[in-house]
Amino acid sequence: MKLTDVKTLARGVIVNTYEFPFSVSRFCPGPALFTLITLNPSTPGSKCTRPAEKLPAAQVRARRPLAPNPGTAGAAAPPPAPAPAQRHRPEVCCGSVAGLAARLQRQFAVRARGGAGPCGRAVFLAFGLGLGLIEEKQAEGRRAVSACQEIQAIFTQKNKLLPGPLDTRRWQGFRLEEYLIGQSIGKGCSAAVYEATMPVLPQNLEVVKSIRPLPGGGPDVIPREEEPASQAPAFPLAIKMMWNISAGSSSEAIFSTMSQELVPASRAALAGEYGAVTYRRFKGGPKQLAPHPNIIRVFRAFTSSVPLLPGALVDYPDVLPPRLHPEGLGHGRTLFLVMKNYPYTLRQYLCENTPSPRLATVMVLQLLEAVDHLVQQGVAHRDLKSDNILVELDADGCPWLVITDFGCCLADERTGLQLPFTSWYVDRGGNGCLMAPEVSTACPGPKAVIDYSKADAWAVGTLAYEIFGLSNPFYGQGRAHLESRSYQEAQLPALPESVPLEARQLVRSLLQREASKRPSARVAANVLHLSLWGEHTLALKNLKLDKMISWLLQQSAATLLADRLTEKSCVETKMKMLFLANLEYEALCQAALLLYSWRAAP
Numbered sequence: 001m002k003l004t005d006v007k008t009l010a011r012g013v014i015v016n017t018y019e020f021p022f023s024v025s026r027f028c029p030g031p032a033l034f035t036l037i038t039l040n041p042s043t044p045g046s047k048c049t050r051p052a053e054k055l056p057a058a059q060v061r062a063r064r065p066l067a068p069n070p071g072t073a074g075a076a077a078p079p080p081a082p083a084p085a086q087r088h089r090p091e092v093c094c095g096s097v098a099g100l101a102a103r104l105q106r107q108f109a110v111r112a113r114g115g116a117g118p119c120g121r122a123v124f125l126a127f128g129l130g131l132g133l134i135e136e137k138q139a140e141g142r143r144a145v146s147a148c149q150e151i152q153a154i155f156t157q158k159n160k161l162l163p164g165p166l167d168t169r170r171w172q173g174f175r176l177e178e179y180l181i182g183q184s185i186g187k188g189c190s191a192a193v194y195e196a197t198m199p200v201l202p203q204n205l206e207v208v209k210s211i212r213p214l215p216g217g218g219p220d221v222i223p224r225e226e227e228p229a230s231q232a233p234a235f236p237l238a239i240k241m242m243w244n245i246s247a248g249s250s251s252e253a254i255f256s257t258m259s260q261e262l263v264p265a266s267r268a269a270l271a272g273e274y275g276a277v278t279y280r281r282f283k284g285g286p287k288q289l290a291p292h293p294n295i296i297r298v299f300r301a302f303t304s305s306v307p308l309l310p311g312a313l314v315d316y317p318d319v320l321p322p323r324l325h326p327e328g329l330g331h332g333r334t335l336f337l338v339m340k341n342y343p344y345t346l347r348q349y350l351c352e353n354t355p356s357p358r359l360a361t362v363m364v365l366q367l368l369e370a371v372d373h374l375v376q377q378g379v380a381h382r383d384l385k386s387d388n389i390l391v392e393l394d395a396d397g398c399p400w401l402v403i404t405d406f407g408c409c410l411a412d413e414r415t416g417l418q419l420p421f422t423s424w425y426v427d428r429g430g431n432g433c434l435m436a437p438e439v440s441t442a443c444p445g446p447k448a449v450i451d452y453s454k455a456d457a458w459a460v461g462t463l464a465y466e467i468f469g470l471s472n473p474f475y476g477q478g479r480a481h482l483e484s485r486s487y488q489e490a491q492l493p494a495l496p497e498s499v500p501l502e503a504r505q506l507v508r509s510l511l512q513r514e515a516s517k518r519p520s521a522r523v524a525a526n527v528l529h530l531s532l533w534g535e536h537t538l539a540l541k542n543l544k545l546d547k548m549i550s551w552l553l554q555q556s557a558a559t560l561l562a563d564r565l566t567e568k569s570c571v572e573t574k575m576k577m578l579f580l581a582n583l584e585y586e587a588l589c590q591a592a593l594l595l596y597s598w599r600a601a602p
């Protein structure tokens with residue numbers, strides 16, 4: 001970017017003209033717009049639905065106006081530059097453009113009446129022409145913003161999740177006895193998970209006819225051999241039984257202590273438990289997460305007495321209550337969460353499959369979409385790892401990822417993503433290996449605060465190594481192993497050349513130590529969307545906004561058609577729907593700018 005002209009008008013209005021190689025803001029698509037933004041930095045903020053993002057350093061540098069050239073005739077010191085995010089707010093541009101236009105017109109009329117010399121008239125004619133250009137650009141910018149908003153509105157409607165299997169049975173599924181429980185399907189640090197079904201679920205009617213509930217009143221445990229071959233899964237549900245060592249035995253105490261597990265639970269999920277909904281609503285319980293297709297949905301949450309389930313005495317005897325195991329330390333009652341049963345964790349999927357670079361990029365993108373949703377909702381997961389990501393396959397065998405296990409999440413209404421870190425006793429989340437540098441290096445103090453807004457995106461950067469077929473550099477031991485506290489960015493291993501350049505660059509930028517330099521999850525997701533579906537359309541040196549609008553409209557139409565015409569759920573169509581449902585001009589332009597800068601780099 002270079003300063004090409006500086007003019008001082010009446011009332012201290014300074015017009016700087018910058019030549020900028022790329023359009024970066026909704027109303028600032030060209031050089032003249034940069035000029036105007038420096039005029040009125042104090043105009044109030046935009047109607048943008050997302051908070052203004054801090055830009056990565058590269059972008060900030062690109063947007064910062066240059067100091068005026070001291071040699072330029074008539075140059076005056078420009079007013080202090082506003083923060084980059086402020087400079088791109090529509091009102092700033094609109095207000096200053098409108099004001100400037102009026103002032104210029106007045107001045108032009110006065111000068112014309114006063115018979116300014118030919119030189120003066122030429123200057124004002126040039127200004128008039130420039131202004132026409134600005135207004136045209138401004139109108140183009142407005143069209144782009146409103147196109148994004150309208151597309152977003154359409155796809156937000158379209159993106160409603162399909163109803164869950166228990167949605168039609170509002171008053172059922174709140175007691176453990178209503179379920180048939182199968183084998184153990186997983187175990188973590190705080191719970192055991194079992195496959196399960198409800199005899200009343202329509203897809204299980206056939207299955208259930210062949211299964212006689214066991215006598216005894218407890219949940220029925222079905223031996224695996226009895227599972228008949230059937231199209232519908234015999235156990236479409238998974239039940240997570242929390243281990244309760246310290247939460248006490250009352251339902252209220254259990255809900256309160258294990259409240260983070262309830263963040264992805266719908267309101268209906270808690271409706272059966274006396275006090276659970278009120279706990280969340282009135283007692284400052286954690287947030288309720290709006291549904292997202294890449295985030296687990298908890299259909300039911302309730303407390304019940306701990307049963308003796310398959311493998312309990314071998315796998316977790318110590319956390320059983322003394323009634324079931326004499327040396328057990330667990331309480332008699334605990335929390336149960338009912339979810340969809342997924343066939344794989346990400347770890348299991350990657351053990352058995354090697355996704356192609358393109359498919360792997362789509363998988364990373366799904367994680368970024370989920371993390372962006374969390375950030376927008378003011379929630380940080382804080383325990384992202386391949387065991388906490390579940391996978392199912394679409395009709396074409398493409399993996400669909402969902403983030404699960406919110407037991408370590410930060411979801412506080414009062415503090416949001418800014419956690420006061422007053423002492424070492426404050427919980428910073430799980431999985432120390434994949435803790436972002438700003439979290440792992442934080443030191444407690446009376447005013448210390450940890451900002452989690454980019455911590456999950458950093459963890460996705462590390463998981464990308466696993467998804468692209470390498471080992472996670474932040475796990476393990478030995479010389480190749482990196483520690484989040486101390487690694488240098490130059491030590492990050494290179495991803496294979498077969499991985500698209502944009503994906504490689506994105507992983508590097510997500511793993512920058514300084515959070516302010518990292519792209520947000522939204523911008524990072526947009527980078528991959530543009531890289532996957534945008535080809536070169538939106539990462540051009542001189543992006544034409546009208547061209548961008550027509551590309552977006554084309555994508556919208558094609559996605560709607562694909563969604564309608566294909567009966568099977570297709571991962572790529574679902575991802576495009578998510579992209580369009582989250583379309584926002586600012587974040588889109590930031591992504592396009594990042595892509596352009598990477599492609600242009602030698």
Ligand SMILES: Nc1ncnc2c1ncn2[C@@H]1O[C@H](COP(=O)(O)OP(=O)(O)O)[C@@H](O)[C@H]1O
Nearest residue numbers: 186187188189190191193238340341342387405
């Ligand atoms: N909905 C589910 N479908 C299939 N497997 C699951 C599901 N939820 C959890 N699991 C399995 O159980 C394991 C432990 O579950 P998780 O929720 O992570 O518990 P913890 O809080 O103890 O870590 C997971 O790593 C996974 O293998």
Ligand SMILES: [Mg+2]
Nearest residue numbers: 188387388405
């Ligand atoms: Mg877990």
